[in-house]
Amino acid sequence: MKFTIKHETKQRMRIHVATSRMTYAQADTLLYFLYNETNITFAKVYERTADAVIEYAGDRAAVLSALQHFHYSDVEVPEGVIENSGRELNARYQERLIGKVAYHYVARWILPYPIRTGITLYKSLHYLKEGLTTLWHRKIEVPVLDATAIGVSILRNDMNTASSIMFLLGIGELLEEWTHKKSVDDLARSMSLNVEKVWLLQQGSEVLVPASKIEEGDQVVVHMGNVIPFDGNVTRGEAMVNQASLTGESLPVRRTEGATVYAGTVVEEGELTITVKKTGGCSRFEKIVAMIEESEKLKSGLESKAEHLADRLVPYSLGGTLLTYLLTRNVTKALSILMVDFSCALKLAMPISVLSAIREANMYDVTVKGGKYLEAVSEADTIVFDKTGTLTKAQPVVADVIAFDGEEPDELLRIAACLEEHFPHSMAKAVVEAASERGLSHEEMHTKVEYIVAHGISSMIGDKRVVIGSYHFIFEDEQCVIPEGMQDRFEMIPPEYSQLYLAIDGKLAAVICIEDPIREEAEAVINSLHKAGFSKIVMMTGDSERTAASVAAAVGVDEYYSEVLPEDKAGFVEKEKAQGRKVIMIGDGINDSPALSAADVGVAISDGAEIAREIADITIGADDLFQIVTLKALSDALMKRIHNNYRRIVGFNTMLILLGVAGVIPPTTSALLHNSSTLLIGLQSMGNLLD
Numbered sequence: 001m002k003f004t005i006k007h008e009t010k011q012r013m014r015i016h017v018a019t020s021r022m023t024y025a026q027a028d029t030l031l032y033f034l035y036n037e038t039n040i041t042f043a044k045v046y047e048r049t050a051d052a053v054i055e056y057a058g059d060r061a062a063v064l065s066a067l068q069h070f071h072y073s074d075v076e077v078p079e080g081v082i083e084n085s086g087r088e089l090n091a092r093y094q095e096r097l098i099g100k101v102a103y104h105y106v107a108r109w110i111l112p113y114p115i116r117t118g119i120t121l122y123k124s125l126h127y128l129k130e131g132l133t134t135l136w137h138r139k140i141e142v143p144v145l146d147a148t149a150i151g152v153s154i155l156r157n158d159m160n161t162a163s164s165i166m167f168l169l170g171i172g173e174l175l176e177e178w179t180h181k182k183s184v185d186d187l188a189r190s191m192s193l194n195v196e197k198v199w200l201l202q203q204g205s206e207v208l209v210p211a212s213k214i215e216e217g218d219q220v221v222v223h224m225g226n227v228i229p230f231d232g233n234v235t236r237g238e239a240m241v242n243q244a245s246l247t248g249e250s251l252p253v254r255r256t257e258g259a260t261v262y263a264g265t266v267v268e269e270g271e272l273t274i275t276v277k278k279t280g281g282c283s284r285f286e287k288i289v290a291m292i293e294e295s296e297k298l299k300s301g302l303e304s305k306a307e308h309l310a311d312r313l314v315p316y317s318l319g320g321t322l323l324t325y326l327l328t329r330n331v332t333k334a335l336s337i338l339m340v341d342f343s344c345a346l347k348l349a350m351p352i353s354v355l356s357a358i359r360e361a362n363m364y365d366v367t368v369k370g371g372k373y374l375e376a377v378s379e380a381d382t383i384v385f386d387k388t389g390t391l392t393k394a395q396p397v398v399a400d401v402i403a404f405d406g407e408e409p410d411e412l413l414r415i416a417a418c419l420e421e422h423f424p425h426s427m428a429k430a431v432v433e434a435a436s437e438r439g440l441s442h443e444e445m446h447t448k449v450e451y452i453v454a455h456g457i458s459s460m461i462g463d464k465r466v467v468i469g470s471y472h473f474i475f476e477d478e479q480c481v482i483p484e485g486m487q488d489r490f491e492m493i494p495p496e497y498s499q500l501y502l503a504i505d506g507k508l509a510a511v512i513c514i515e516d517p518i519r520e521e522a523e524a525v526i527n528s529l530h531k532a533g534f535s536k537i538v539m540m541t542g543d544s545e546r547t548a549a550s551v552a553a554a555v556g557v558d559e560y561y562s563e564v565l566p567e568d569k570a571g572f573v574e575k576e577k578a579q580g581r582k583v584i585m586i587g588d589g590i591n592d593s594p595a596l597s598a599a600d601v602g603v604a605i606s607d608g609a610e611i612a613r614e615i616a617d618i619t620i621g622a623d624d625l626f627q628i629v630t631l632k633a634l635s636d637a638l639m640k641r642i643h644n645n646y647r648r649i650v651g652f653n654t655m656l657i658l659l660g661v662a663g664v665i666p667p668t669t670s671a672l673l674h675n676s677s678t679l680l681i682g683l684q685s686m687g688n689l690l691d
Helices: 024-035 060-068 087-110 113-136 142-155 159-191 282-294 301-328 331-339 343-363 371-379 387-391 409-420 426-437 471-477 487-491 522-531 545-555 566-578 590-598 610-615 626-661 667-685
Strands: 003-009 012-017 040-046 051-056 197-202 205-210 219-222 231-242 253-255 266-278 366-368 382-386 397-403 450-452 456-461 464-469 498-504 507-515 536-540 559-561 583-587 601-605 618-620
Touching (some): 024 040, 087 113, 142 159, 142 301, 159 343, 159 667, 219 231, 266 610, 301 331, 331 626, 343 371, 366 371, 371 626, 382 566, 387 426, 397 426, 409 507, 426 507, 522 626, 536 566, 566 583, 566 590, 601 610
Parallel strands (some): 382 536, 536 559, 601 618
Antiparallel strands (some): 003 012, 197 205, 197 219, 219 266, 231 253, 231 266, 366 618, 397 507, 450 456, 456 464, 498 507
């Protein structure tokens, strides 16, 4: 690619691509390329000017070399990235906004008064029709107020005021539509699928392949706890499928042979073999957008309250107008009330505040599926943490493999990895990663794998039953035994590690010791959450009492519970809610899903189980628990902004009404100040909440 450097400072440069203007697709392709370059830490591409701002770390020459060798055709951009980037959306709304403002003022300067009058009368028909339609349905709401204000101005032959009211109403509607559409698209993108590998059924065996290699007609196997990666038809198996992310249904639905399933839904129980019908990712995005647009998910309680309050205030505004006219017989003073209403600002500022907060959360790698969850986080007083992968590091590692049956530890690790790779959990990932690092190939050598939630996995290798999982599962449920003469070896297992137990044919074969260190920031996060207003912070884990007590003491939680099952976590959440507490549940595994659903707000860790991410109301990045503190601060700041907006809107507009009724300012000035303040509050509500 040919380019010139327009400006440069330390570790930052602005370049100009040798073209007059980029297409939206070219700009998105270049941006995708830049963000995937190792040395580049930040990039922004401007399609109109064909410029790009690049911030980098390390070698300047490497960045320049990468740019010189860049070709649009060489970059493989994942499907959906360009189509749903939002770049074209922003450009379209910017052009509409600039065009609307330019037309309004240029027309006032250039067009003769009779033509402007005709245009104003024509545009007023839309608002008058809306007002009359609302009255026809026996409602007195905002359209009635708008229509009355415009109609009275026209009857008084005050076309400039009527035109200004319609112009400002139009700008407000455009800004609200733009912000809403952008925020919904941002939210839908963050909720869209990101499945990298799938199990392809080939000649009766399951092979793990990149999702990009799957074609229409291929058969893929989806195990329990995993996201269905493509639209398709079930050809084998039976499962309960959670479709909440697409349909909003709270309960899973049964899917058997012949049924249709959709990308992005989750297998909660069972296993399905699916014939792929569509591999494109865009349908998932479109379905999510439609679901969000049609549902109440985005609306917080305060947002809904603002809308209802706005409509309830309309009769009072009309009544005040009539009363003022009857008392003063002054049309101008009466019209001052019509020019000013609380509803426009309330209806504009509240949803913009919420949607902007959702957008800002995305900047901190926090995905929020609706404004009501931010309100719930602000009100919450209890927070429940799962331990493994949440308070402890998201990527535990295998510290040792202790053999009990005479086999080599590597062979036992290979068997364990072959089973564990089918199910998403941080412990399972640690086993698979350890086998990979040791170069252990673990092709499928077992029969169908069965997963027992919060316990373990069972399968058959040849004629031998193989199980792997917790102490409770192996020794109590499966009644496995320690080989003769190995009791001392078993008792010498280091207590500081978490353990996975592997048994073959009823005898313990290996104990896999997993290092599950506490996150460095965990204690500071718990302290920060206490200071942020949480009165009760709880840790729940399936680990032993000794391990749980050690972690609880180290991080400083108020209470902890050990050796709990999934239903225990959900039961605890329900009990706390019954006592009037607002509860946040934070987890990352399949076994956390019931509690995530039960909580007022379910928060999942981004690299945890797919089912946890789908069920959760909020997802945070795996790198830093301080994102929970950020989420709390953002939620509190949003509630503060909404309450401040209430006070500002009511206070300023009340002052305008009083000044108008007193005859201090004319109706045209009232309308200008009212609509200008509405737009100003709306624009301020788009700003970031956190500095």
